[in-house]
Amino acid sequence: MTQGIRKLLIANRGEIAVRIIRAAKELGIPTVAACSEADVDSQAARMADEVHILGPARADKSYLNVEALLGALKATGANAVHPGYGFLSESADFAEAVLAAGAIFVGPSPDTIRRMGDKAEARRTAQEAGVPVVPGSPGELFDVASALEAAESVGYPLLIKASAGGGGRGIRLAENAEQLSEEFPRSQREAQAAFGNGAVYLERFISRARHIEVQVLGDGQHAVHLFERECSLQRRRQKIFEEAPSPALDPQQRETLCTSAVRLAESLGYKGAGTLEYLYDDATGEFFFIEMNTRIQVEHPVSELITGIDLVQAMLRIAGGEPLGFKQSDIQLQGAALQMRLNAEDPARDFFPSPGLVESLIWPQGKGVRVDTHLYQGYRVPPYYDSLLAKLIVHGCDRAEALARARVAVEQTTLTGMANTLALHGELLEQPWLHSADFHTGTLETWLAERRSGGEA
Amino acid sequence: MAEHTVITPLPGTFYRKATPESANYVEVGAQVSADTVIGLIEVMKQFSELTAGTAGRLNAFLVEDGDLVEPGQVIATLDDE
Numbered sequence: 001m002t003q004g005i006r007k008l009l010i011a012n013r014g015e016i017a018v019r020i021i022r023a024a025k026e027l028g029i030p031t032v033a034a035c036s037e038a039d040v041d042s043q044a045a046r047m048a049d050e051v052h053i054l055g056p057a058r059a060d061k062s063y064l065n066v067e068a069l070l071g072a073l074k075a076t077g078a079n080a081v082h083p084g085y086g087f088l089s090e091s092a093d094f095a096e097a098v099l100a101a102g103a104i105f106v107g108p109s110p111d112t113i114r115r116m117g118d119k120a121e122a123r124r125t126a127q128e129a130g131v132p133v134v135p136g137s138p139g140e141l142f143d144v145a146s147a148l149e150a151a152e153s154v155g156y157p158l159l160i161k162a163s164a165g166g167g168g169r170g171i172r173l174a175e176n177a178e179q180l181s182e183e184f185p186r187s188q189r190e191a192q193a194a195f196g197n198g199a200v201y202l203e204r205f206i207s208r209a210r211h212i213e214v215q216v217l218g219d220g221q222h223a224v225h226l227f228e229r230e231c232s233l234q235r236r237r238q239k240i241f242e243e244a245p246s247p248a249l250d251p252q253q254r255e256t257l258c259t260s261a262v263r264l265a266e267s268l269g270y271k272g273a274g275t276l277e278y279l280y281d282d283a284t285g286e287f288f289f290i291e292m293n294t295r296i297q298v299e300h301p302v303s304e305l306i307t308g309i310d311l312v313q314a315m316l317r318i319a320g321g322e323p324l325g326f327k328q329s330d331i332q333l334q335g336a337a338l339q340m341r342l343n344a345e346d347p348a349r350d351f352f353p354s355p356g357l358v359e360s361l362i363w364p365q366g367k368g369v370r371v372d373t374h375l376y377q378g379y380r381v382p383p384y385y386d387s388l389l390a391k392l393i394v395h396g397c398d399r400a401e402a403l404a405r406a407r408v409a410v411e412q413t414t415l416t417g418m419a420n421t422l423a424l425h426g427e428l429l430e431q432p433w434l435h436s437a438d439f440h441t442g443t444l445e446t447w448l449a450e451r452r453s454g455g456e457a
Numbered sequence: 458m459a460e461h462t463v464i465t466p467l468p469g470t471f472y473r474k475a476t477p478e479s480a481n482y483v484e485v486g487a488q489v490s491a492d493t494v495i496g497l498i499e500v501m502k503q504f505s506e507l508t509a510g511t512a513g514r515l516n517a518f519l520v521e522d523g524d525l526v527e528p529g530q531v532i533a534t535l536d537d538e
Contacts, residue, residue, distance in 0.1 A: 056472060057525055346500065353501035355468060382470040384525070387501040 005029050005104060009052075010044065011069050014388060015374045016296070017044035020082045023312035030377075034072045036062035038382045043374040052076050057117070057384045063087040067092050070101050080104035080319060086386070090117060091297040106293050106319040108218075115268070116292040126289040129267040133258045134206070134288040140199040147184045147202065148177055148398065154202045158183060162191035163199040170194055173205060176414055185322060190230060204288075208440040210280040211239075212246045212287065214261035215269050215303040217314055218270035221322045225258040225265075226303045226311070227333050230376030233444045235351065238303045240421070240444060241428060242339045244302035247399055247437035248280060251400035253275040262328070267286075273300070273315050282440060297308040298341070298388070301372060305337035307396040336399040338406050340428075343374075343387040345417035347448075354384040356418035364412035381418060427451075463533040465526050469500035473509075473522040479496045481522075484525055486516050498526065513537035 008024045009032045010017045017033060021044060026033045033048035034038075039058035043368070045051045050268040052072040062068065064087055073081065079096050083089035083106065092114035098105040100302040107113070116122045123133050137150035140163055150173075151158060160183055162170030165271050172187045174180040192198035211234065214227040230246035231239045245254065247360075275293045309331065317325070345351040358379045363371045373390030375381070381389065392409050396402030410426045433439055433449065464467045465471065471481070473496050482494050489509040496507045507534065513535040520532055 056522065353503050355501060383500045384470065385501065 001327070003343070005316060006093050007032065007076065007078040007080070008106075008316070009069070009073055009076065009078035009115070010048065010084065011063065012089075013039050013044060013063060013145055013385060014350060015372050015391065016084040016298070017042070018047060018062075018374045019372055020312055022049045023316060024082075024309060026310075027313060027316055029316065030261045032072065032076045032078050034069060036384075038384055041379070043376055044332075046390070050076055057382065058387065059087065060124065064095055066091075070095070072322060073098070077102070080106060080316075082106040083295065085295050085297060087091050090293070090449050104319050105338075106315050108268075108270055110275065112268050112270060113294045114262045115123075116274075116294050119291065122291055123269065126264055129260075129264040129281075131264050131276075132287065132290045134290065135204040137202040140201050141184075142179055142188075142199075146185050147180060150202055151177065151180055154204050155203045156180075157205040157207065159203045159205045160187040160200050161195070161203055162187065162192065162195055163201060164195035164197040169235065170200075201434035204278055206281045206288075207241055208282045208442075209440075210246070210248055210282060211277065212248070212257070212280045212295075213275045213277045214258050215300065215311070216261050216265040216276065217268065217298075217309075217318070217324060218265050218268075218272065218309070219318050219322070220269050220271040222271050222324055223262050224324060224326065224328045224331060226307045226309060226331060227258060227263050227300055228254065229299055231299060231443050232439050234441055234442055235448065238343055239299065241425070242299040242302055243399075243402075244337050245333060245335075246280075246349075248282065252383050253285065253287075259403075260287075260289075260292040269313070272318055273311050280416065298338050298391070301370060301391065301393045302337035302339050305368075305370070306334050307331050308334065321361050333396055335397045337393060337395045338402050339393045340406065340410070341388060341421065342390040342413075342415065343421045344381055344418050345387050345388050345421055347421060347424045351421075352419075353383065353387050354419035355381045355387075357381075358415070359417035360413040360414050362412070363390075364392065364409035366408075369409050371393070375415075387404060389415070389418075394424070399437075400435075403429065458536050460516065461509055461513065461535050461537060462531045463495060463507065463535065464499055465507060465530055465532050466528055467500050467505060467526075467529050469498045469526060471520050471522070471524050471526045471532060472497040472499065472504075475517070479507055485517055487517055488523055489535065490511065507532060509533075509535060511535060514536055530538045 009031045031048040032050045033044045059161040088094040092110040095105040096110040141147045157175045160172045171182045188198045212230045229244045231242045233241040246436045278287045361377045370393040394405040491511045493509045496508045497504045516534040
């Protein structure tokens with residue numbers, strides 16, 4: 001029963017803090033907004049039953065400050081913590097500290113967070129659950145002959161990656177065996193020079209990948225999926241526009257993908273809301289697990305709209321000790337949903353941040369329109385945190401209706417006082433490739449670059 | 458010789474070094490040119506370099522590493538020759 005949670009501390013800020021407080025209120029759970037000195041006037045602080053100040057604006061002194069958060073639990077008598085996304089939401093140490101303090105962590109166990117936070121371990125876990133991962137050489141390679149042999153099963157094009165590398169460094173592309181023979185020794189030398197370790201391995205390169213992710217919910221015993229989201233439209237790996245379901249999958253592929261995610265979640269005894277991210281190869285129809293996020297995500301509303309399930313309420317119920325209140329067969333895919341992120345960034349100045357005062361604010365209305373935001377008129381958006389201002393979310397009986405609704409919703413929105421990405425979404429919604437869903441993870445950046453050079457001409 | 462001020466055009470957090478582990482970009486007393494980076498301003502998780510703007514000798518920092526700053530705030534002073 002949810003009476004397991006007597007009072008909930010929200011260890012986050014912005015729109016997700018507002019979202020969590022709303023869900024808690026609907027369940028009759030009293031809330032504490034744990035916030036920094038910079039967020040005392042925030043919407044979350046205004047909505048919560050109590051406010052506890054963690055410390056100064058800087059995140060390391062407030063939202064990332066475990067001691068201050070444990071102090072907040074003690075001071076307020078809250079017996080549960082919802083970490084939201086970002087900040088400490090995927091810190092196994094924080095989850096452990098909350099449990100050690102005798103409180104409930106709204107999320108999976110520290111062990112699960114730790115296990116899925118380690119890329120190699122997550123990959124092994126997926127393989128054990130029979131979930132495909134990006135094909136790669138079984139281990140490190142030391143000569144061209146064994147590289148050519150391993151490449152037979154990995155497939156071309158492939159990437160030669162330094163074992164000790166990271167952040168995109170030490171990576172070379174080979175389209176065929178000839179290139180692999182040439183590039184392999186170079187990669188070894190580069191890896192040796194850059195990282196002091198010449199070990200390299202091979203990984204399949206997917207040139208036109210889509211980013212597709214599956215939403216799961218588990219109660220520790222059973223898990224279900226809430227279908228998938230497509231989040232291929234990204235800039236510098238930041239998602240801008242998301243939708244559910246993916247327009248790239250047919251029902252058969254959807255079923256295969258989503259049941260693989262449930263298999264992995266059940267193999268973990270997963271408790272709470274989680275997302276399994278996959279790369280989907282448009283050319284071959286194959287999908288590969290890349291990682292799991294053990295928390296609620298920014299784009300969760302599109303999954304809520306196509307299933308009718310309130311994910312944040314479900315997280316609170318599960319954390320309070322209730323079993324999942326529904327079976328997979330109870331969850332039906334209904335229509336299509338889109339989410340547009342409004343960020344305080346200036347598209348005309350290479351997305352430079354633009355904090356400021358909200359001068360005028362009008363949100364769209366009507367059937368199938370939802371806005372998740374922490375803004376109010378007169379609110380000063382502080383410069384210390386991320387730039388997300390609001391999420392415009394629409395639902396339609398199909399993708400075409402959702403796109404039409406999105407266009408009108410953008411037109412009806414007024415947000416002034418700071419540069420933001422509203423008009424960019426208006427332009428994006430006019431692109432034929434968006435309507436035909438002909439895109440991959442590189443499409444948005446290509447479009448932005450063309451748009452910029454077109455504007456200068 | 459005249460005193461010049463280095464002003465941040467941006468709000469955010471001021472840092473004197475590129476990463477917590479690195480050395481400071483410059484120390485007080487150092488000779489700088491107009492385009493010498495003297496610190497970073499972090500605004501909404503993006504980092505912008507702050508340059509001296511004038512050649513001269515760095516006199517003082519008026520804010521500490523990690524301090525919050527407002528647009529127009531004086532970060533440092535320097536003397537030109």
